[in-house]
Amino acid sequence: MKGFMCFEKPAYVLSWAGCGGVKEAGGPLASGFDKLWNDNRLGKKTWEEAERELKLSACRIALQKAGRSAADVHLGGDLLNQCISSGYAARELGFPFLGLYGACSTMAESLLLGAALTSSGLAATTLCSASSHFCTAERQYRYPLAYGGQRSPTAQWTATAAGAVLLSGEKPPYGGIRIKRALVGRVFDPGVKDGANMGAAMAQSAYESLHTWFAVSGSRPEDYSLIVTGDLADVGKKIVVHMLSEEGTDITPVYDDCGLMLYHGLQDTHSGGSGCGCSAAVLCAYILPEMKRGLLKRVLFCGTGALLSPVSLWQGESIPGICHIVELEAEK
Amino acid sequence: MKGFMCFEKPAYVLSWAGCGGVKEAGGPLASGFDKLWNDNRLGKKTWEEAERELKLSACRIALQKAGRSAADVHLGGDLLNQCISSGYAARELGFPFLGLYGACSTMAESLLLGAALTSSGLAATTLCSASSHFCTAERQYRYPLAYGGQRSPTAQWTATAAGAVLLSGEKPPYGGIRIKRALVGRVFDPGVKDGANMGAAMAQSAYESLHTWFAVSGSRPEDYSLIVTGDLADVGKKIVVHMLSEEGTDITPVYDDCGLMLYHGLQDTHSGGSGCGCSAAVLCAYILPEMKRGLLKRVLFCGTGALLSPVSLWQGESIPGICHIVELEAEK
Numbered sequence: 001m002k003g004f005m006c007f008e009k010p011a012y013v014l015s016w017a018g019c020g021g022v023k024e025a026g027g028p029l030a031s032g033f034d035k036l037w038n039d040n041r042l043g044k045k046t047w048e049e050a051e052r053e054l055k056l057s058a059c060r061i062a063l064q065k066a067g068r069s070a071a072d073v074h075l076g077g078d079l080l081n082q083c084i085s086s087g088y089a090a091r092e093l094g095f096p097f098l099g100l101y102g103a104c105s106t107m108a109e110s111l112l113l114g115a116a117l118t119s120s121g122l123a124a125t126t127l128c129s130a131s132s133h134f135c136t137a138e139r140q141y142r143y144p145l146a147y148g149g150q151r152s153p154t155a156q157w158t159a160t161a162a163g164a165v166l167l168s169g170e171k172p173p174y175g176g177i178r179i180k181r182a183l184v185g186r187v188f189d190p191g192v193k194d195g196a197n198m199g200a201a202m203a204q205s206a207y208e209s210l211h212t213w214f215a216v217s218g219s220r221p222e223d224y225s226l227i228v229t230g231d232l233a234d235v236g237k238k239i240v241v242h243m244l245s246e247e248g249t250d251i252t253p254v255y256d257d258c259g260l261m262l263y264h265g266l267q268d269t270h271s272g273g274s275g276c277g278c279s280a281a282v283l284c285a286y287i288l289p290e291m292k293r294g295l296l297k298r299v300l301f302c303g304t305g306a307l308l309s310p311v312s313l314w315q316g317e318s319i320p321g322i323c324h325i326v327e328l329e330a331e332k
Numbered sequence: 333m334k335g336f337m338c339f340e341k342p343a344y345v346l347s348w349a350g351c352g353g354v355k356e357a358g359g360p361l362a363s364g365f366d367k368l369w370n371d372n373r374l375g376k377k378t379w380e381e382a383e384r385e386l387k388l389s390a391c392r393i394a395l396q397k398a399g400r401s402a403a404d405v406h407l408g409g410d411l412l413n414q415c416i417s418s419g420y421a422a423r424e425l426g427f428p429f430l431g432l433y434g435a436c437s438t439m440a441e442s443l444l445l446g447a448a449l450t451s452s453g454l455a456a457t458t459l460c461s462a463s464s465h466f467c468t469a470e471r472q473y474r475y476p477l478a479y480g481g482q483r484s485p486t487a488q489w490t491a492t493a494a495g496a497v498l499l500s501g502e503k504p505p506y507g508g509i510r511i512k513r514a515l516v517g518r519v520f521d522p523g524v525k526d527g528a529n530m531g532a533a534m535a536q537s538a539y540e541s542l543h544t545w546f547a548v549s550g551s552r553p554e555d556y557s558l559i560v561t562g563d564l565a566d567v568g569k570k571i572v573v574h575m576l577s578e579e580g581t582d583i584t585p586v587y588d589d590c591g592l593m594l595y596h597g598l599q600d601t602h603s604g605g606s607g608c609g610c611s612a613a614v615l616c617a618y619i620l621p622e623m624k625r626g627l628l629k630r631v632l633f634c635g636t637g638a639l640l641s642p643v644s645l646w647q648g649e650s651i652p653g654i655c656h657i658v659e660l661e662a663e664k
Contacts, residue, residue, distance in 0.1 A: 307414055
C-alpha cells in the first residue's frame, strides 16, 4: 500500500520534552510538561522570538535527558511562514537540519521521517520537533491580536507549545518505546472555506488515513490503548467518529483528540486546541510519559494538518487537509 | 559524520521533467525543458494557480515518462507560505505527500529524503519536486509587482519553473543515474540583513557543506564532472570559490551555479536566478539529460537555501542559509 511503512529495524524513542506557555500551564496536562512559562513572550522582545525559544528549549531538554549535545539530523517544522521558529532554532542548535511543513501534522511527519532515517541506519539519532504560538499564529493566519476580533464557536486555539522527541536505533535503558509502523497521508479537501473551522477541513483526511490504516495494517481499534488525532478538536472529532461509524468502525472506546486533551472546558478555547505545538505537547507531556509508566501500551498517533493559506482563502480556494499516522508501542 | 548518508541499496532516477515560463523559454536551457509556457499565468486566474499548474505539469510529465500514474510517496515544497503550490498539487495528484520547506534548497532536500525512503525500501518509488514563480515570490517576499520597485544589483530573479524527479529502487531500462550519497546541511548565518542579497547569505552554508563533503566523502573536486550550487548566483558563487580557495581547494574547473546557468547575461536578472524552481529546472532540463547522454558522469548537486522571512527581517534578524548535498552518478 502506497505510503504505508513498516520499520523492521527498530526506531526507538530515546527521550522527549514538552514546553508550554500560560494557558498550557493552566490546563490538565500541566504536570507532564518539562518547562512552562508564566509569560507568553518568554522574556523575549517578540512573539516570534518567544516561539523560537519554546522550540529551542524543547530540543535542548530532550537532548539533555538523553545525555547528548546533538543529534545526527534534526527534522522539524512549525506554522510560521518559512518555518522560522525551526530554522532559527536549527541555527542555534548547530547540527544538520531538514525543514518540514505539514501544518498541525508536523509532529507526526517529523516522527515518520525521523523513524525512517534511524530505522534504515542513515542516521544514528534524529531529533523530531514541532512548535506553535497563539500570538504568532493569530497574527499570521487571522487578525492582529490588538484588533480584538471575536472568535467563532468552531475556532480552535493555537497552542503556545513545543515538543521534541529524540529517536535512535538503540533501545534506551528503560523499557523502550518503539515506532513500529507509519502511514504517509494523502491530501483531501472537503471544500471548507472558513479559516475558523479547521476541524471540519481536516476531519476527512483523518477518516481516510484511519480507514486506510485499518484496511492495510491488520490492526483494529481494540488493539490500541489510545487512538489520538491532533488536532481536530470538538467539531472535527465528531465528524471522524461519525464517518468511521458509518462503515461499522467504532473507535470511541479508545479515541481522543489532542485539541481536547491539552485544555479543559473552562479555558474558553471554543472548539479546542490546535497548532503543531498542540499534538507535539500532548505527545511529550502525556502520551510518552504514560507509555513509559506502562499505562499506555500501543498508541496510534494521527497528526492532522489543515493546509490553510490566507492568500488561497482570499483567492476563493478551500482548505485541504492531511493526516499522517505513526504507531507507537511500549516494549518491556 | 552527522548528516552524511551513504545509500548502499540503490536509489535510481527513473524519470524527470522540467517546466518553465517565459523568461526560462528565452534562456540557454530552453531546449531541455519538457514544457514551456509563453504566458506566466499559464492561462490561470492567479499567479498562485499558475505556479501550482507548473508544479503539477512537472509531476505529471515525470510520472508519464516512467509509465506510472502515481508514486508511493511525493516529497515536495516551494517558496510560498504554507507551501501551497505543493499542497494543492498533492490534492490533485492524490497519492501520499510529505511537505518540505528548505527555500531554494528544496529540490536537494526532496531528493535526499526521497533517496532515503527508496533506498531503505520504505517506498518503492518517490516523486521529488520543487517549484517557484517570479510573480508569487516577489509579492510575498518583497514588493507587489505593480509597485515597480527597482531591483538592486545583488538581487536574484526567482525562476518561474518547476522540476520533478521520480526515484525508484529498480534500475531503469536505460543506463541508470543513481543517488549515491548525500549530506544534510547545517544552518549558518553570516549576518546578512538585505533580502535582495541572498547569494551572500547562502554562500557560507555552501562553503561549509562543501568543506564537510570533501572532508568526509573521500572525494575531491576533480572526481566530479560538475559541482553545482543552486542558487548562489554571481555574488554568492564568487564568495564560495574564494572561501574554498583560502583552504587550498579549487573547484573552479568543474564548478557552476544554477542561478547562472538558467538565464543568459542579456536577460537582466542582475546577480542571476533563484527560487527553488531554478535548481529544480536546471537539474531536470540540463543536468539529468546530460547525464543520460553520457556527457556528465558524476555530479555534486548542492541545494542552497536562504531561510529568508520578511517578518524576521522587519524584526531586525539576519538571513540564515542552508546547503544540502546530493551526489549523482551515471551508471552504464
